[in-house]
Amino acid sequence: MKLDRKFLLCSLAYAIAGMCVGIYMAASKSHSEFIAHAHILLVGFVVSFIYSLIHRLWIEAEAVAMARFQFYLHQLSALVMSVGLLLFYGGLFQAALDPILAASAFGVLVSALIMLYLVIKFPKVGVAN
Ligand code: HEM
Numbered sequence: 001m002k003l004d005r006k007f008l009l010c011s012l013a014y015a016i017a018g019m020c021v022g023i024y025m026a027a028s029k030s031h032s033e034f035i036a037h038a039h040i041l042l043v044g045f046v047v048s049f050i051y052s053l054i055h056r057l058w059i060e061a062e063a064v065a066m067a068r069f070q071f072y073l074h075q076l077s078a079l080v081m082s083v084g085l086l087l088f089y090g091g092l093f094q095a096a097l098d099p100i101l102a103a104s105a106f107g108v109l110v111s112a113l114i115m116l117y118l119v120i121k122f123p124k125v126g127v128a129n
């Protein structure tokens with residue numbers, strides 16, 4: 001499967017997961033998970049969707065190993081961040097989660113830096129100018 005479609009499918013999965021958390025908060029009238037909700041939707045759904053569009057529209061990096069690595073790094077980091085924040089704001093394992101959340105944040109940041117590199121190095125023909 002091509003990377004743009006992989007990002008798109010993951011993005012929509014995060015949309016569904018994040019909306020479920022939103023509906024849970026609204027229904028339970030307890031908004032304690034809103035930071036987890038926001039980041040599942042923004043890091044998981046929105047950023048993955050933007051990476052899907054970048055692959056589709058602006059870069060030609062299907063055969064580039066770094067691009068596959070970037071996909072897995074972003075998805076792993078987003079998953080760890082999502083589950084970590086849900087547990088953290090649910091009051092579970094807070095001390096243990098601190099370094100794990102920091103690592104996931106670093107993963108999200110490094111993925112963004114790699115995407116910038118891919119955009120600079122592997123533009124689609126006719127896009128660079
Ligand atoms: C089923 C759909 C959704 C429901 C039921 C829902 C529900 C909620 C609730 C109850 C809050 C907490 C509000 C508060 O206490 O301040 C919240 C916050 C938030 N939601 Fe959603 N949400 C939904 C979809 C989305 C989507 C699609 C996005 C973004 C792509 C989003 C982004 C946010 C953000 C960023 C916040 C934090 C706002 C703040 O800083 O106070 N939500 N949402």
Ligand code: HEM
Binds near residue numbers: 034105108
């Ligand atoms: C490296 C990844 C990220 C880290 C470490 C991070 C961390 C944080 C922290 C610590 C807060 C404050 C939470 C609080 O009020 O206690 C926050 C809030 C927020 N972040 Fe992020 N963030 C990251 C990525 C993003 C991205 C990519 C977006 C949007 C595309 C985003 C959107 C927001 C929004 C809208 C808020 C305010 C709403 C809220 O408090 O939940 N964040 N973030």
